[in-house]
Amino acid sequence: MSVRLRTTLAATAVVAVALGLAAAALLLSLHASLTRSARELAVQDAGRNAAMFLEQHGAAGGGTPKGGTTVAGGNAGQAPDQLPPGIPLPGNSGGKVVVSVNVDAGAGPVTIQGTASLAPVRAAMRTLTWVLVPGIPALLALVALLCWHTTGRALRPVSAIRAKVAEITARDLHERVPETDARDEVAALARTVNATLDRLQTAVGAHRQFVADAAHELRSPMAVLRTRLELAAPPEQHLAREALADVERLQTLTADLLLLARLDAREPIRTRETDLAQIVAEEAARARPRGDVAVRMRLTPDVLIDGSPDHLRRMVANLVDNAVRHAAGAVTVELTRDGACGRARLDVADDGPGIPAEHHATVFDRFTRLDHARTRDTGGSGLGLPIARDIALAHRASLQVVPGGGPGATLRASFPLRAPAGR
Numbered sequence: 001m002s003v004r005l006r007t008t009l010a011a012t013a014v015v016a017v018a019l020g021l022a023a024a025a026l027l028l029s030l031h032a033s034l035t036r037s038a039r040e041l042a043v044q045d046a047g048r049n050a051a052m053f054l055e056q057h058g059a060a061g062g063g064t065p066k067g068g069t070t071v072a073g074g075n076a077g078q079a080p081d082q083l084p085p086g087i088p089l090p091g092n093s094g095g096k097v098v099v100s101v102n103v104d105a106g107a108g109p110v111t112i113q114g115t116a117s118l119a120p121v122r123a124a125m126r127t128l129t130w131v132l133v134p135g136i137p138a139l140l141a142l143v144a145l146l147c148w149h150t151t152g153r154a155l156r157p158v159s160a161i162r163a164k165v166a167e168i169t170a171r172d173l174h175e176r177v178p179e180t181d182a183r184d185e186v187a188a189l190a191r192t193v194n195a196t197l198d199r200l201q202t203a204v205g206a207h208r209q210f211v212a213d214a215a216h217e218l219r220s221p222m223a224v225l226r227t228r229l230e231l232a233a234p235p236e237q238h239l240a241r242e243a244l245a246d247v248e249r250l251q252t253l254t255a256d257l258l259l260l261a262r263l264d265a266r267e268p269i270r271t272r273e274t275d276l277a278q279i280v281a282e283e284a285a286r287a288r289p290r291g292d293v294a295v296r297m298r299l300t301p302d303v304l305i306d307g308s309p310d311h312l313r314r315m316v317a318n319l320v321d322n323a324v325r326h327a328a329g330a331v332t333v334e335l336t337r338d339g340a341c342g343r344a345r346l347d348v349a350d351d352g353p354g355i356p357a358e359h360h361a362t363v364f365d366r367f368t369r370l371d372h373a374r375t376r377d378t379g380g381s382g383l384g385l386p387i388a389r390d391i392a393l394a395h396r397a398s399l400q401v402v403p404g405g406g407p408g409a410t411l412r413a414s415f416p417l418r419a420p421a422g423r
Helices: 003-056 119-167 185-230 234-264 276-284 309-326 384-394
Strands: 069-072 096-104 109-117 272-275 294-299 304-307 330-338 343-350 398-401 410-416
Touching (some): 003 096, 003 109, 119 185, 185 234, 234 384, 272 276, 272 309, 276 294, 276 304, 276 309, 276 330, 276 343, 304 410, 309 330, 309 410, 384 398
Antiparallel strands (some): 069 096, 096 109, 272 304, 330 343, 343 410
């Protein structure tokens, strides 16, 4: 159960117990008070009856009443024919309090009774019960409603903090949760979360800057080393060719790391109107190490989007290179335009072993290699697809593995089309 529901139930239960005990105490004390008042009325009635008896019989004096008090239901107590003649007994349809007193009338002691009806007591108890029985549940419902509303308002900032933290990713560490001016625990939580995000942003920024600096510093030595290897003497050309292959891989890895660092730093991308079909055609037709793999193209012309041509070229090249690396003999590159949805769709499919369903998300993680048996010459660095995904995100596009696309793997990038002029 949620904190809001648990708090409401607990508060309602506490109030219910308190109201139950208070109602029981009220009923008991009211019954005792009304019964005591009825007994006092019965004593007063007995005194009046004794005075009337003595006055009617001309007695010289009377004794002080000494007797007992009994409570009877209906017509219980002394029967009317047992009272002295001429002394009325007030009728009552309910229970009553009967007080008996002894009076010395000269000829001997006479018992005089006084009564008081318990009907007002029962009526008062019945009325109070009728008020409490529906009133207590209604009051509990009101308490639950107020507690639910109050707790919801108190927890609303917590919900806002949770929603904001859920939206923050490694690319949005500059975002902060909302803070209130209150000095309560919720405001302290918001300040703590923001302080944690500050420290995390600082640490991630330092890491990205280190990667960018390291990649930048490696570019110059790699270029010098490659130049020297290309100018190696003929007897050393065999070793030089192997070293050149390694240097080329290091240069590619350095360039990838530098590009990733720039994408992570969210450097602004200069976009302009770009013909995606032309870029895809040029990159797909480029020669690749595996000449035995045929790259087929089915492109819709004049697919215009807002983007950076250099970044889009890199993305398309990475997708096609990845497909060629894993294909058995053919790669299909298809570009279509969906005017109804206002998006351009780029599909790059190969006829290779495919990507297992459990790896459809992890394949875009950095340095992820699903084929652990790749050789050093044909295997990639594990950064091609992550770079392609980050470039797609920078263009407000998506890149994902198409499930159930048949044999091989199909990667689909979806771009928003450029809005027509005048809109």
